[in-house]
Amino acid sequence: MDKVMRMSSERGVVIFSKSSCCLSYAVQVLFQDLGVNPKIHEIDKDPECREIEKALMRLGCSKPVPAVFIGGKLVGSTNEVMSMHLSSSLVPLVKPYLC
Amino acid sequence: MPSSQIFLSLYKVFGVEENMNSTSTHFVPPRRVGIYEPVHQFGMWGESFKSNIGNGNMNTPSHIIIPANNQKLDNNLSEETSHGTAGTPHMFDQEASTSRNPDKIQRRLAQNREAARKSRLRKKAYVQQLETSRLKLIQLEQELDRARQQGFYVGNGIETNSLGFSETMNPGIAAFEMEYGHWVEEQNRQICELRTVLHGHINDVELCLLVETAMKHYFELFKMKSTAAKADVFFVMSGMWKTSAERFFLWIGGFRPSDLLKVLLPHFDILTDQQILDVCNLRQSCQQAEDALSQGMEKLQHTLADCVAGGQLGGGSYIPQVNSAIDRLEALVSFVNQADHLRHETLQQMYRILTTRQAARGLLALGEYFQRLRALSSSWATRHREPT
Numbered sequence: 001m002d003k004v005m006r007m008s009s010e011r012g013v014v015i016f017s018k019s020s021c022c023l024s025y026a027v028q029v030l031f032q033d034l035g036v037n038p039k040i041h042e043i044d045k046d047p048e049c050r051e052i053e054k055a056l057m058r059l060g061c062s063k064p065v066p067a068v069f070i071g072g073k074l075v076g077s078t079n080e081v082m083s084m085h086l087s088s089s090l091v092p093l094v095k096p097y098l099c
Numbered sequence: 100m101p102s103s104q105i106f107l108s109l110y111k112v113f114g115v116e117e118n119m120n121s122t123s124t125h126f127v128p129p130r131r132v133g134i135y136e137p138v139h140q141f142g143m144w145g146e147s148f149k150s151n152i153g154n155g156n157m158n159t160p161s162h163i164i165i166p167a168n169n170q171k172l173d174n175n176l177s178e179e180t181s182h183g184t185a186g187t188p189h190m191f192d193q194e195a196s197t198s199r200n201p202d203k204i205q206r207r208l209a210q211n212r213e214a215a216r217k218s219r220l221r222k223k224a225y226v227q228q229l230e231t232s233r234l235k236l237i238q239l240e241q242e243l244d245r246a247r248q249q250g251f252y253v254g255n256g257i258e259t260n261s262l263g264f265s266e267t268m269n270p271g272i273a274a275f276e277m278e279y280g281h282w283v284e285e286q287n288r289q290i291c292e293l294r295t296v297l298h299g300h301i302n303d304v305e306l307c308l309l310v311e312t313a314m315k316h317y318f319e320l321f322k323m324k325s326t327a328a329k330a331d332v333f334f335v336m337s338g339m340w341k342t343s344a345e346r347f348f349l350w351i352g353g354f355r356p357s358d359l360l361k362v363l364l365p366h367f368d369i370l371t372d373q374q375i376l377d378v379c380n381l382r383q384s385c386q387q388a389e390d391a392l393s394q395g396m397e398k399l400q401h402t403l404a405d406c407v408a409g410g411q412l413g414g415g416s417y418i419p420q421v422n423s424a425i426d427r428l429e430a431l432v433s434f435v436n437q438a439d440h441l442r443h444e445t446l447q448q449m450y451r452i453l454t455t456r457q458a459a460r461g462l463l464a465l466g467e468y469f470q471r472l473r474a475l476s477s478s479w480a481t482r483h484r485e486p487t
Contacts, residue, residue, distance in 0.1 A: 022402065023433050026395025033387050078437055085384045086444045087451075088377075 003048065004055040008069035011039040012097025016056060016067040018044040023078050024066035030081065034091060035098045038068075070094060235481065271330025278323055279340050282316070283473075289313050290466035293459055307455045313462045317446055321439040324352065328435045332428065335435055342476035345469065351396060351438035354469075356385050356445040362468045363449065363461045377452045385445050392441065396434055403427050 008014045013031055017024030019042045031038045043052045043065065053064040059074050061067050068075045070093050075081065084090040293309060301309075328335045338346040338353075348354060360382050370378065406424045410417070450458050 020402065020427070020430075022395045022399040022430055023437065025398050026391045026437075029394045030387060030391035033391065078433075079440055082388050082437070082441055083444050085388055086381065086441075086448050088380050088384065090384075 001055045001058070004052055004059070005072075007041055007052075008074070009072040012036070012071060013038040013094060014041065014069040015039070016041050016043055016052070016065055016069075018042060018065050020044065021065050027066045027068060027078055027081055030085070031094070034094055036094050037099050070097070238480075269331050269334075271327060272334050275323060275327035275330070275334075276340055279320075282320055282323070286316065286466060287470065289316060290463060290470065293463040293466070297456075297459055297463060303455055306459055310450070310455055310458045310462060313459075313466075314446060314450060318443060321443055324439055325436055328352070328432045332431045332435060336431065342473045344472040344476040344479065348472075350389075351392065352435045353438060353442060355389060356441050357382070357389055359442070359445055359465065360385060360449070363464055366460055366464045367453070367457055374452055377448075381445070381448050381452065385441070388441055392434065392437060399427070399430055399434065 004016075007016075013036050015024060015028055015031070015038045017028065017040055024040075028038060028040060041052075043049045046052060056064045056067045059067075061074070061077055063077060066077055068077070068081055075084070075093070081090065084093070289309075289312065293313065296306065296309060324335055334340070335352045338349040341349070345354075348358060350358075360378075364378065364382075403424055406427055407417075407420055409420050409423075449461060453461060
């Protein structure tokens with residue numbers, strides 16, 4: 001869990017993903033489109049993958065990836081990101097982290 | 100008996116085998132002119148048939164089946180009933196003394212000829228309509244057979260072809276197709292209601308209720324699709340449950356959210372500055388979300404292709420490739436759900452931005468857009484197959 005909290009604060013926008021997860025890739029593309037350079041953690045390449053997955057689920061994610069953190073706080077998965085973007089609440093949130 | 104056989108027996112009823120170009124010189128017995136009645140009835144029936152095709156409502160074959168009127172047609176032609184039928188003029192007044200008045204005879208003969216001529220024209224038109232319907236029916240039956248053979252899920256109430264596909268019918272998909280048929284019917288009903296209500300007077304509370312019902316109806320479809328995607332995601336992705344023109348615009352198992360905005364926005368003339376700003380933001384964010392999902396889909400296609408083509412091609416054994424591909428396919432279900440979630444959110448945001456009346460007009464426009472696409476599909480199918 002500590003590792004997750006540490007990893008999620010490494011940059012303004014952090015995405016926990018898996019190399020095989022195409023939905024995570026879609027989320028990454030969206031942030032890049034908004035002018036943000038998110039930090040991608042491909043947890044399947046991490047030796048502690050199972051622990052990270054469990055930690056993410058414990059934080060409230062229904063599925064471990066994609067898990068999006070903005071400013072160190074968990075925003076949610078694809079659903080939440082999309083809803084926020086369409087309701088115009090995502091852009092203000094990422095404003096401080098634009099490239 | 101097969102529906103096309105019903106047409107043949109109807110032909111016999113109308114004596115199509117007879118010479119259609121019977122001359123008008125012989126006196127047509129008055130009772131034969133009873134053909135007026137069934138043709139009138141068919142005239143009305145024919146209209147309802149056309150309008151059902153227009154709605155793309157091909158799911159209920161009962162509209163194509165000949166009504167029980169054929170019983171009546173038999174009676175009209177064979178029974179010795181005296182007609183006091185409306186519209187039958189007094190020209191069949193049998194009491195006119197023919198022996199005393201040659202002019203009257205001539206006039207009556209002319210009138211009879213005219214009546215017979217009109218009757219033959221009507222009969223000809225009716226038979227032509229029957230011919231068209233019969234062809235449509237044969238084509239539909241052929242399409243169904245083809246669909247069965249290709250392994251598509253063919254709807255309920257139609258017995259499975261013994262030569263058809265060997266897979267068992269997926270009950271989840273069969274259920275979805277049936278539910279979707281009902282969904283479309285309810286959709287058409289709601290569109291009619293919106294149209295009526297917007298042309299008349301309705302208070303805001305009632306209108307709000309109608310709008311919310313219409314919105315919930317769309318959300319209901321997304322739930323149905325989610326369940327169906329778990330049963331067979333390829334089916335939902337293929338859009339086989341939609342008409343052909345709708346399929347042309349398919350994006351991850353449904354309509355493009357950005358298309359929805361494109362369809363709706365020209366219909367709102369008066370928008371406040373805030374609304375214009377909100378709509379602009381929505382268009383942009385919707386497009387961005389759509390693009391992101393599209394790119395995700397492309398990546399999924401590439402990884403899937405790599406997966407299937409992995410290892411040695413031509414070796415004859417490919418079970419590991421197929422198995423790993425199956426694992427990847429689970430992701431497709433997520434994409435379909437995500438695309439529907441995007442559609443849901445786009446509708447939700449439009450509802451938030453617009454006034455109740457504007458939302459009602461928007462939903463009417465959207466509904467009619469899909470109706471037109473369905474009508475286009477059936478018109479195209481008919482035109483494409485018309486014998487030259």
